[in-house]
Amino acid sequence: xxxxxxxxxxxxxxxxxxxxxxxxxxxxxxxxxxxxxxxxxxxxxxxxxxxxxxxxxxxxxxxxxxxxxxxxxxxxxxxxxxxxxxxxxxxxxxxxxxxxxxxxxxxxxxxxxxxxxxxxxxxxxxxxxxxxxxxxxxxxxxxxxxxxxxxxxxxxxxxxxxxxxxxxxxxxxxxxxxxxxxxxxxxxxxxxxxxxxxxxxxxxxxxxxxxxxxxxxxxxxxxxxxxxxxxxxxxxxxxxxxxxxxxxxxxxxxxxxxxxxxxxxxxxxxxxxxxxxxxxxxxxxxxxxxxxxxxxxxxxxxxxxxxxxxxxxxxxxxxxxxxxxxxxxxxxxxxxxxxxxxxxxxxxxxxxxxxxxxxxxxxxxxxxxxxxxxxxxxxxxxxxxxxxxxxxxxxxxxxxxxxxxxxxxxxxxxxxxxxxxxxxxxxxxxxxxxxxxxxxxxxxxxxxxxxxxxxxxxxxxxxxxxxxxxxxxxxxxxxxxxxxxxxxxxx
Numbered sequence: 001x002x003x004x005x006x007x008x009x010x011x012x013x014x015x016x017x018x019x020x021x022x023x024x025x026x027x028x029x030x031x032x033x034x035x036x037x038x039x040x041x042x043x044x045x046x047x048x049x050x051x052x053x054x055x056x057x058x059x060x061x062x063x064x065x066x067x068x069x070x071x072x073x074x075x076x077x078x079x080x081x082x083x084x085x086x087x088x089x090x091x092x093x094x095x096x097x098x099x100x101x102x103x104x105x106x107x108x109x110x111x112x113x114x115x116x117x118x119x120x121x122x123x124x125x126x127x128x129x130x131x132x133x134x135x136x137x138x139x140x141x142x143x144x145x146x147x148x149x150x151x152x153x154x155x156x157x158x159x160x161x162x163x164x165x166x167x168x169x170x171x172x173x174x175x176x177x178x179x180x181x182x183x184x185x186x187x188x189x190x191x192x193x194x195x196x197x198x199x200x201x202x203x204x205x206x207x208x209x210x211x212x213x214x215x216x217x218x219x220x221x222x223x224x225x226x227x228x229x230x231x232x233x234x235x236x237x238x239x240x241x242x243x244x245x246x247x248x249x250x251x252x253x254x255x256x257x258x259x260x261x262x263x264x265x266x267x268x269x270x271x272x273x274x275x276x277x278x279x280x281x282x283x284x285x286x287x288x289x290x291x292x293x294x295x296x297x298x299x300x301x302x303x304x305x306x307x308x309x310x311x312x313x314x315x316x317x318x319x320x321x322x323x324x325x326x327x328x329x330x331x332x333x334x335x336x337x338x339x340x341x342x343x344x345x346x347x348x349x350x351x352x353x354x355x356x357x358x359x360x361x362x363x364x365x366x367x368x369x370x371x372x373x374x375x376x377x378x379x380x381x382x383x384x385x386x387x388x389x390x391x392x393x394x395x396x397x398x399x400x401x402x403x404x405x406x407x408x409x410x411x412x413x414x415x416x417x418x419x420x421x422x423x424x425x426x427x428x429x430x431x432x433x434x435x436x437x438x439x440x441x442x443x444x445x446x447x448x449x450x451x452x453x454x455x456x457x458x459x460x461x462x463x464x465x466x467x468x469x470x471x472x473x474x475x476x477x478x479x480x481x482x483x484x485x486x487x488x489x490x491x
Contacts, residue, residue, distance in 0.1 A: 003060045003156045003184065006089050008403040009305050010317040015348040017316060019356065027353060030206060031360030040189040041361055051170060053308035053364040054182050058154030059091040061145055061173075062117070064392075067130025068163030068191065069247045078455040079419070079464070081131070086401045086452065087158060087392075088117035093148055095141075096121050097131035103428035104454040111432070112405070112450065113442030120144060132165035136172045149179040157183045161391035162191035162365065186363045186390060194358060194367070194390030197244040198288045204385040207357060208350050214372075214384050216290035226268050228289045233260035238292035241272070243281060247389075249328040253279055254292050297381055298373045299324060300337055301389075302351035303396050306363050314355030316348045320395050320415075322370065334395050334415040336472055339373075346383060347371065354385075368393050398452065398466040405440070405468070411447060413468035414475045416483060423460035423487065431457065434489050438482045440468065447475075449482045 019027070035042050064084040081098045085108045088094045094117045108114045122131070122138040135141050149155035155173065159166040162185025174181040185191065193199045198218045205212055215232065219225035225241070232239050236257060243251030253275055260268065277283075299322040305315045319337035324330055337344055351369045358367065368389040375381030395415060403410045431451075432439065440448035447469040456462035467482065469475035 002055070002057050003092075003158060004055050006060075006087060006092075006404060007400055008407065009307075010315045013313075013316050013348070013352070014318060015316060015345055015352075017313075017349060017352045019313075019353070023353070024356075027207070027357050028360055031357050034203075034357075034361060038189070038193070041187070041193065043187060043189060051174060051181055051183050052187060052362075055184060056154040056156050056180060056182050058152050058156060058179075059093065059148065060088065060156040060158040060184075061093045061095065062088045062158045063095040063131060063135070063166070063169075064160040065095075065097075065131040065163065065166060066160065067132060067165050068161050068195065068391075069245065079462075080453055080455070082453045082455070083397050083464075084160075085114065085117070086112075086397055088114070090115040090117065091152065092117040093145060094119045095131060095135050097134060098455070101428075101454050101458075104451070107428065107432065107451065111439070111441050114404075118148075130163075130165045132159070132163070132169045136165070136169040142172055142176055145173050146177045149173065149177045149181060152179070154180045154182075157181065157185075159183070159185050161195070162186045162188060164188045164192070185365045186358075190358075190362055191390055192245075194363065194388045195245060195247075197242050197387055198286055199244075200385075200388040201288065201290075203357065203388075204354065207353055208385065211382070212350075212385055214290045214293050214386065216288055218286040219289055220286045222269060222273070222285075225272060225285075225287060225289065226265055229255070229260060229268065229272065230265070232289060232291055233257040236291040236293075238294070240290055240292040241276065242288040242290065243279070244286065244288050249324070249326075249330040251279065251281075252328045254327050293372065293374045293384065295376065296372050296374055297378060298337075298339055299329075299370070300339065300347055300373065301334065301368050301370050301393075301395055302347050303368045303393075303399060304351060304355045304366075306355050306359050306365060306367055308364055309359050314352055314359055316352050316355070318399060319344055319347055322395075330419070331394065332417050335476070336412060336414075340378070343373070343378065350383070350385070354388075358390075363390070366392050366396050368396055394464070398450075401450070402466070402468055405442070406446065411468040411470065412472040412475055413466050414472065414479055416463070416465045416467065416479050418462035418483075419456060421456075421460060421462045421487075425460050426458050426489070428454060428458060431486070431489065435482060435485055438478060438485070447478070449478065 062084040084094050122134040122141045125137045157170045167188045170183045201213045217228045239255045241253040301320050303318045320334040323333040370387040371385045373381045440450050449467045452464040467475045467479040
């Protein structure tokens with residue numbers, strides 16, 4: 001089975017989407033201007049040429065490396081590293097950067113029927129090295145991967161994100177191998193940019209209009225940051241300061257504008273400096289300051305596959321409603337979009353055009369675009385784009401897994417995530433035994449809950465879960481039962 005078989009790439013858009021010749025010319029001209037301003041975006045690989053925009057009929061090295069995302073590069077490793085197994089099959093290699101978990105590996109193989117890929121754990125190098133860097137610096141790891149690539153006459157590198165360390169790793173493999181190597185991800189500088197909230201905000205405004213995002217301004221130094229925060233605080237009830245290269249809500253500092261208005265510029269300086277450093281800010285600018293808008297009717301996420309430009313147009317595969325909690329709107333799950341068809345088509349059309357510009361810039365691979373719909377009701381609501389996930393995500397991985405489990409009729413599914421439980425540590429075997437009736441099992445029970453990663457679940461701090469069933473409502477109900485019973489298990 002090849003990589004493309006496992007990923008089950010969409011063959012057509014889920015909506016009837018097209019571009020007029022005039023609109024295509026406009027989008028192409030915009031991409032050309034962006035590349036002129038930043039020529040490095042067009043560099044496919046500074047390490048090895050010819051490694052981009054193609055999937056070989058060969059095994060993959062699957063690696064979930066979080067090194068390109070601020071505040072996620074360490075905290076996310078234990079929680080999410082094992083999701084790479086969900087995208088791997090028998091002949092594949094999987095790089096794991098956390099302690100091995102034999103129980104979860106057996107669960108993916110025996111309960112989910114995902115095959116038996118070979119797992120490789122690189123040795124520890126520098127304390128701040130990403131997983132991809134650890135792999136590149138481990139000679140035994142490189143030798144094993146090189147031998148595998150040569151035996152199978154090729155290798156795909158399938159990363160979570162096409163970061164610089166990933167491309168350095170792929171280049172090292174290619175230089176040591178006589179077999180072709182391809183990277184299923186965007187070029188490194190483009191990956192950096194599309195995941196930058198400031199860069200994406202400016203792009204969305206250029207493509208969809210100045211009102212296509214929340215009111216936002218970049219701050220280039222601390223004096224600038226304080227002034228922008230005070231200016232926006234006079235107009236909007238809440239303000240968010242965002243680390244532009246963070247993921248989800250981890251890099252968001254949300255402020256009540258009433259408190260901002262009471263502060264002097266010196267008080268605001270001290271408050272922001274302290275709170276940003278506590279958040280994990282490294283002192284670097286620019287930062288993004290935007291209105292933290294309410295009320296939110298929905299938080300849709302549009303999921304695309306962007307092929308090589310000579311292959312065809314971007315493919316809008318699905319739209320999911322993201323569910324969040326807390327002031328910072330932390331992700332805690334997703335369900336298939338329940339907005340009306342007019343709204344879904346509007347989301348898909350704009351995402352399609354955003355994806356087309358990215359494609360003209362050289363983008364290749366998975367991508368999702370997050371938005372919010374704000375207003376008192378849908379008739380008067382506004383659509384605002386907030387973030388580009390130029391990578392795999394907590395929705396796109398289950399999306400591919402769900403289609404992999406049923407290649408003919410993919411069931412509806414929901415995603416549930418929790419990161420703040422305070423329960424006793426758990427044994428995976430006892431979890432499987434106690435909740436067996438609610439769990440999916442290949443060849444035995446085609447609906448049910450699927451564990452996506454073992455870290456939080458076994459620590460007692462939370463879980464990452466997808467639940468598939470014949471209908472969306474029954475999947476939601478089964479998910480609630482699973483979460484309730486999980487909390488009742490005695491250890």
